[in-house]
Amino acid sequence: MQKPYLKSITLGPDITLEDLVSVARHGARVEFSEEYRERVNRSRALVQQWVDQNRVMYGVTTGFGALCTKAISKDETSQLQRNIILSHSTSVGEPLTQEQARATMLMVLQNLGRGYSGVRLAILEKYREFLNRNLVPWIPREGSVGYLCPEAHMALVLLGEGKAYFDGRLLPGAEALEEAGIEPIELCAKEGLALISGTTSATALASLALYDLLGAAKAADVIAAITLEASKGLIRAYDDRVMRVRPHPQQRDTAANIRDILADSEVIDHCRNARVQDALSLRCVPQLHGAARKTLLDARRTLEIEINSCCDNPIIWSEPGEEDVISACNPDSSYVGIEMDSACIAATCLAKMSERRNNRMIDETLSGNPWFLIKNPGLNSGLMIPQYTQAGLLNDMRVLSTPCTIDNTSTCGNQEDYVAMGYNAAKKSVQIAEKLEYILAIELLSAYESQVFLDSSLARSPVTAKILAEIGRHVPTIEQDVFLHPHIEFLRNFIHSGRLAEIAEQTIGRSLL
The missing domain is CATH 1.20.200.10 (Fumarase/aspartase (Central domain))
Incomplete structure (x- = not known):
C-alpha cells in the first residue's frame, strides 16, 4: 500500500524512488548525514592536493571534450569552471517543470555526494538550500543528449546568473538568490565540470x-x-x-x-x-x-x-594507498x-x-x-x-x-x-x-x-x-x-x-x- 510521503530525507544512505518523489513533488526537506559530509570533504582534499601539485586532470588542468589536450594553468582554474557553465547553457524551449528541476538538483546532490567527484561541500550546501527554500532554477528542457545542458542552466543560478522561480515568481538568478537569502558562489577546480557531468537530469525525469x-x-x-x-x-x-x-x-x-x-x-x-x-x-x-x-x-x-x-567524469578515487583520478565515462x-x-x-x-x-x-x-x-x-x-x-x-x-x-x-x-x-x-x-x-x-x-x-x-x-x-x-x-x-x-x-x-x-x- 502507498506509503506516506516523508517530510525530510537524509542523504548519505541509499535513497529510493519514493524518497526522490517526496523531495521533488512533495517538498520534503533535504539533510546531509555526517558520512555524506566526510566523503565529500575527503575527495575534495585530494583534488586540492593534486591541483597544488600541478597534476594533469581532465577538465581541471585541461580543456573539455576534444579540447582535453589543451593545458589550463592553475591561475585559470576558476575561470575554466565558470566558462563551462556559461558555454554549456544551451538547452532551449519550454522549461522543465519545477518538480523536474527539483528532482534534478537532488540527483546532482546524490551524484556528487557519493564522494568521488572532488567538489567542495559548500557547493552541495547551496543546492540543498535551494531545495529547502524552494528556489527552483529555470531549465530549458530541449536539446540534451544525456547530460550537460540542463544541468548547466541550473548551475547558472549558483553564480547569480540565469533565472529561477522563488515565491511563485520567475526572477533573474541574482534577484532570486537575494530574495531567498542565499549568496552566489564562485566555482573552484573541477566544480563546473562536476555540476554538469552525470546522468542527473535523465535520471530525475x-x-x-x-x-x-x-x-x-x-x-x-x-x-x-x-x-x-x-x-x-x-x-x-x-x-x-x-x-x-x-x-x-x-x-x-x-x-x-x-x-x-x-x-x-x-x-x-x-x-x-x-x-x-x-x-x-x-x-x-x-x-x-x-x-x-x-x-x-x-x-x-x-x-x-x-x-x-x-x-561523474573523471572519478576521484580516495581509498588510502590507491588514490587516483580516472577518466572514463560513467x-x-x-x-x-x-x-x-x-x-x-x-x-x-x-x-x-x-x-x-x-x-x-x-x-x-x-x-x-x-x-x-x-x-x-x-x-x-x-x-x-x-x-x-x-x-x-x-x-x-x-x-x-x-x-x-x-x-x-x-x-x-x-x-x-x-x-x-x-x-x-x-x-x-x-x-x-x-x-x-x-x-x-x-x-x-x-x-x-x-x-x-x-x-x-x-x-x-x-x-x-x-x-x-x-x-x-x-x-x-x-x-x-x-x-x-x-x-x-x-x-x-x-x-x-x-x-x-x-x-x-x-x-x-x-x-x-
Missing part, C-alpha cells in the same frame, strides 16, 4: 515518470477488473492453475490481483459459465499486464542503482535510456489493451449495452468521442515508443563519437505516463457508466463498490450528453494521485505491486 508508470500499472489492474465485471467476463481465465504452467511471477501476480479485486462479486459468479472464453482484451490481462509489470519493475531496479551512483545514460525506452513500450502495451476494453463496452454489438452507453443514442453521442481521445493519445504513445537509444549523432569534434541519447528517452517517458493515465481514465469512465446496464440485484465486488461510490461523488450517471472533459480530468487525477489503487489495496489488505 525517468524516476518521476517511472513512479507514475508504476502507479498506472497498479491502476490498470484495478480498472481491468472493474471492466471485466462490467463486461460480465469470465474469471476462469485468471485461474492460478493456468498461471502456474507459465510461471512468470508477474503474470501470476496480476491474475491474483484481478481475482482478489473481484472476490465476492455476484456479477462475476453469475456469469461464471456463460461461454467458453472472452476476447483477448478481457482474458489476456495477466499475460500483457504481467509483461509490462516486469519491464517496469526491471526499470525500477536499474533506476534505484543509478539514483545511488556516482556518474555519465553515459544507456542504463536509464534503454530502461525508459522499454518502459515506454510497456506503457503503450497497457494503453492499447485499455483502449480495446473500452471499445468493447461502448460497442452495442459487443457489449449488449446501448451504443456508447447512453439510453437514447442518436440524439446523444454518449461516450462515443472519449474513445477518439484514446485513439489520438495512443497514436502519440506509439510514436513516442520508438526507442531514442538506437540513435546516434556524434558530437564534440568526434571525441564523443557515440552518444547514448538517454535524456530523450527519459523525457518522452514523462509524456507517456500522462497519456497512459488519461487512456485508463477513459476506460474507467466507461466502466462506471456501464453499471446502470448491469443487473442491480447482483452485488459488485467490495473493491468495485467502494471505487464506484467514490467516483459517484464526483461523476454523474449520464442520461443525456454532458460536458465530459471535467469527468475525464477527475478520473485521471484519481489515478495519478494513487487514490484509486489505494482504495483497492486497503480493501484487499495488500499491495498490488
Whole structure:
C-alpha cells in the first residue's frame, strides 16, 4: 500500500524512488548525514592536493571534450569552471517543470555526494538550500543528449546568473538568490565540470515518470477488473492453475490481483459459465499486464542503482594507498535510456489493451449495452468521442515508443563519437505516463457508466463498490450528453494521485505491486 510521503530525507544512505518523489513533488526537506559530509570533504582534499601539485586532470588542468589536450594553468582554474557553465547553457524551449528541476538538483546532490567527484561541500550546501527554500532554477528542457545542458542552466543560478522561480515568481538568478537569502558562489577546480557531468537530469525525469508508470500499472489492474465485471467476463481465465504452467511471477501476480479485486462479486459468479472464453482484451490481462509489470519493475531496479551512483567524469578515487583520478565515462545514460525506452513500450502495451476494453463496452454489438452507453443514442453521442481521445493519445504513445537509444549523432569534434541519447528517452517517458493515465481514465469512465446496464440485484465486488461510490461523488450517471472533459480530468487525477489503487489495496489488505 502507498506509503506516506516523508517530510525530510537524509542523504548519505541509499535513497529510493519514493524518497526522490517526496523531495521533488512533495517538498520534503533535504539533510546531509555526517558520512555524506566526510566523503565529500575527503575527495575534495585530494583534488586540492593534486591541483597544488600541478597534476594533469581532465577538465581541471585541461580543456573539455576534444579540447582535453589543451593545458589550463592553475591561475585559470576558476575561470575554466565558470566558462563551462556559461558555454554549456544551451538547452532551449519550454522549461522543465519545477518538480523536474527539483528532482534534478537532488540527483546532482546524490551524484556528487557519493564522494568521488572532488567538489567542495559548500557547493552541495547551496543546492540543498535551494531545495529547502524552494528556489527552483529555470531549465530549458530541449536539446540534451544525456547530460550537460540542463544541468548547466541550473548551475547558472549558483553564480547569480540565469533565472529561477522563488515565491511563485520567475526572477533573474541574482534577484532570486537575494530574495531567498542565499549568496552566489564562485566555482573552484573541477566544480563546473562536476555540476554538469552525470546522468542527473535523465535520471530525475525517468524516476518521476517511472513512479507514475508504476502507479498506472497498479491502476490498470484495478480498472481491468472493474471492466471485466462490467463486461460480465469470465474469471476462469485468471485461474492460478493456468498461471502456474507459465510461471512468470508477474503474470501470476496480476491474475491474483484481478481475482482478489473481484472476490465476492455476484456479477462475476453469475456469469461464471456463460461461454467458453472472452476476447483477448478481457482474458489476456495477466499475460500483457504481467509483461509490462516486469519491464517496469526491471526499470525500477536499474533506476534505484543509478539514483545511488556516482556518474561523474573523471572519478576521484580516495581509498588510502590507491588514490587516483580516472577518466572514463560513467555519465553515459544507456542504463536509464534503454530502461525508459522499454518502459515506454510497456506503457503503450497497457494503453492499447485499455483502449480495446473500452471499445468493447461502448460497442452495442459487443457489449449488449446501448451504443456508447447512453439510453437514447442518436440524439446523444454518449461516450462515443472519449474513445477518439484514446485513439489520438495512443497514436502519440506509439510514436513516442520508438526507442531514442538506437540513435546516434556524434558530437564534440568526434571525441564523443557515440552518444547514448538517454535524456530523450527519459523525457518522452514523462509524456507517456500522462497519456497512459488519461487512456485508463477513459476506460474507467466507461466502466462506471456501464453499471446502470448491469443487473442491480447482483452485488459488485467490495473493491468495485467502494471505487464506484467514490467516483459517484464526483461523476454523474449520464442520461443525456454532458460536458465530459471535467469527468475525464477527475478520473485521471484519481489515478495519478494513487487514490484509486489505494482504495483497492486497503480493501484487499495488500499491495498490488
